Amino acid sequence: SAEQQAGWLPRIAAGEAILTPAYLEPDNGTGPSGVQLAAVSDGDDVALTGVKRHVAFASSADRLIVSAREPAGVSLFLVDPAADGVTLTQQLAVASDTQYRIDLDGVRVPAADRIGAPGTGWSTWHTAMLDAVVLVAAQAIGAAEASHTLATEYAKVRHQFDKPLGAFQSIGHYLADGIAAIDGGRVLVQQAAWARDQGRDIATLAPMAKLFATRTCRDVAATTIQVHGGLGFTVECDAQLYFRRAKSWQLNW
Numbered sequence: 058s059a060e061q062q063a064g065w066l067p068r069i070a071a072g073e074a075i076l077t078p079a080y081l082e083p084d085n086g087t088g089p090s091g092v093q094l095a096a097v098s099d100g101d102d103v104a105l106t107g108v109k110r111h112v113a114f115a116s117s118a119d120r121l122i123v124s125a126r127e128p129a130g131v132s133l134f135l136v137d138p139a140a141d142g143v144t145l146t147q148q149l150a151v152a153s154d155t156q157y158r159i160d161l162d163g164v165r166v167p168a169a170d171r172i173g174a175p176g177t178g179w180s181t182w183h184t185a186m187l188d189a190v191v192l193v194a195a196q197a198i199g200a201a202e203a204s205h206t207l208a209t210e211y212a213k214v215r216h217q218f219d220k221p222l223g224a225f226q227s228i229g230h231y232l233a234d235g236i237a238a239i240d241g242g243r244v245l246v247q248q249a250a251w252a253r254d255q256g257r258d259i260a261t262l263a264p265m266a267k268l269f270a271t272r273t274c275r276d277v278a279a280t281t282i283q284v285h286g287g288l289g290f291t292v293e294c295d296a297q298l299y300f301r302r303a304k305s306w307q308l309n310w
Contacts (some may be wrong), residue, residue, distance in 0.1 A: 096125035129176030152305035194270035
């Protein structure tokens with residue numbers, strides 16, 4: 058609604074408010090049929106009951122954007138994570154980022170906090186997610202480039218057999234393959250962003266960009282670990298961080 062936009066968008070843009078999506082459910086997929094959290098109308102309120110998982114930064118959010126099923130279809134609701142009936146449980150993830158399981162037990166939400174009309178949530182969500190997918194792809198390419206730089210710089214200063222690692226052809230091949238994949242991924246991400254800016258349909262292009270970018274990030278990060286040898290597996294070295302984040306981005310949608 059206009060009121061929701063006026064109340065939240067300026068604060069989000071200014072960095073004064075955090076909204077995070079809560080859409081994944083246990084044992085369900087990422088499509089509209091995977092949304093089974095129940096939304097039952099009760100006077101001027103809606104009662105939400107169900108479970109969401111892998112909700113990023115839920116404890117820091119001002120509102121959760123919760124997908125739920127009404128008789129009309131999937132709807133989206135703004136939910137206060139501190140509301141009665143909301144339970145947050147932190148989950149351990151391979152990327153060591155902050156994710157939560159959220160249990161909602163009859164959480165009452167004003168009907169005015171529904172985003173859009175009843176049953177229109179999935180189309181809104183799908184459009185927003187395509188934009189987010191392009192951003193995740195861009196993030197992955199940036200991380201791949203940073204990881205590649207880490208490997209390149211290490212190959213310059215680490216010596217074996219009186220030569221820097223980068224002087225060995227096999228290491229050079231690793232680094233050359235990495236930069237070629239990064240440049241290709243960057244072009245694909247830029248194409249997706251350009252198409253979105255032109256108002257074109259990116260339902261295919263955005264997932265393609267994410268697939269290639271996150272896979273590239275994973276592969277480049279794995280190479281960075283190999284270049285660092287045993288050091289690459291230690292938490293003191295950032296190589297492992299890029300690899301774990303890349304794997305998380307691959308699995309997220």
